[in-house]
Amino acid sequence: MILAAGCVLWRRAPEDRGRGIEIALVHRPKYDDWSLPKGKLKHDETLRACAVREVREETGQECVLGARLPTSRYLANGRPKEVSYWSAEAVGGTFSPSDEVDRLLWLAPAQARGRLTQPRDRELLDALLDTTSLP
Numbered sequence: 001m002i003l004a005a006g007c008v009l010w011r012r013a014p015e016d017r018g019r020g021i022e023i024a025l026v027h028r029p030k031y032d033d034w035s036l037p038k039g040k041l042k043h044d045e046t047l048r049a050c051a052v053r054e055v056r057e058e059t060g061q062e063c064v065l066g067a068r069l070p071t072s073r074y075l076a077n078g079r080p081k082e083v084s085y086w087s088a089e090a091v092g093g094t095f096s097p098s099d100e101v102d103r104l105l106w107l108a109p110a111q112a113r114g115r116l117t118q119p120r121d122r123e124l125l126d127a128l129l130d131t132t133s134l135p
Helices: 047-059 109-115 119-131
Strands: 002-012 021-028 033-035 038-040 061-076 079-093 103-107
Touching (some): 002 047, 021 109, 038 047, 047 061, 047 079, 109 119
Antiparallel strands (some): 002 021, 002 038, 021 033, 021 103
């Protein structure tokens, strides 16, 4: 079993974009997809620590974890994978493109939902909107 963790990362929308929140999506050139920040658990790392580390590595953002979201389970290259997710508020940082993640987008929830490649990621976004108190 591959264990991983990630976040549905959000921030308050800038004043010039109106009220509400924006969701962070990352583009992974290896898969040419748009997804939520996530990654594999390191030896002796907790799931929460992994989620925060992956957000920092993939988006450049520091974050504060919020509510636990549903766990995704699926096959990755024929192996079972389990990804634990949290809601996380971005509290600052700067994105730097890498080989793993070359683009970061901040989108309104409806736009983010339409851009996400995997249905399981759309379900996580819906869970964030249904279960978390947001501005």
